[in-house]
């Protein structure tokens with residue numbers, strides 16, 4: 129059995145990850161691929177329970193370190209129970225957010241130490257790391273306006289604009305540091321234009337993986 133691929137989608141609130149990940153899943157399934165669609169925080173019953181704690185605005189007193197540990201705990205379970213087995217079985221795993229979100233939100237947004245974040249990342253993920261990451265880039269103001277138009281905000285969406293601007297800057301720093309893994313796509317374009325850019329990138333990655341298999 130050949131290993132599959134692990135592809136993550138990242139970006140600020142409202143950048144369109146959920147919309148795009150579903151369109152890509154449809155495209156890959158239509159081409160006969162085995163696809164596993166999952167998300168963070170979440171993807172397993174225990175990690176979804178942690179998600180509920182993390183996003184509930186009632187927990188507005190959650191300390192940044194507690195938040196970091198809960199995201200890491202949810203990720204450890206998700207990697208163990210879903211991502212690693214699915215990639216090992218040859219599936220294309222599409223994940224809505226992964227460890228880059230921790231670097232952007234808890235590092236950029238909350239200003240927690242990069243050293244602590246990277247140490248916990250290794251504990252939670254081991255050697256499981258995305259083959260490719262699509263970063264949907266959008267201004268924080270536009271992302272929040274899309275999110276607000278959907279209704280009540282969760283605990284993190286409710287953070288001020290400056291927080292979300294730091295998160296966006298941190299994502300762009302990751303992309304500049306790792307240009308081979310992270311593809312930046314302009315998320316201000318139409319849904320179809322964004323979807324086409326994503327398809328082009330992922331189809332090329334799949335062809336490359338087949339050529340080297």
Ligand code: T5A
Nearest residue numbers: 141142143144145146147168225229230233274284318319
């Ligand atoms: N988090 C997560 C951390 O702090 N640390 C971590 O380690 C991890 C893993 C997760 C929260 O947790 C934080 C980040 C998040 O705050 P979530 O509910 O998963 O919470 O939040 P998001 O991932 O931000 O999900 P959203 O649903 O808010 O945004 P999406 O998925 O990016 O966007 P989507 O597709 O739902 O679209 C949003 C709206 O915009 C429209 C859609 O129709 C929808 O109404 N839209 C467009 N409009 C115009 N043009 C386009 N191109 C559009 N694409 C979509």
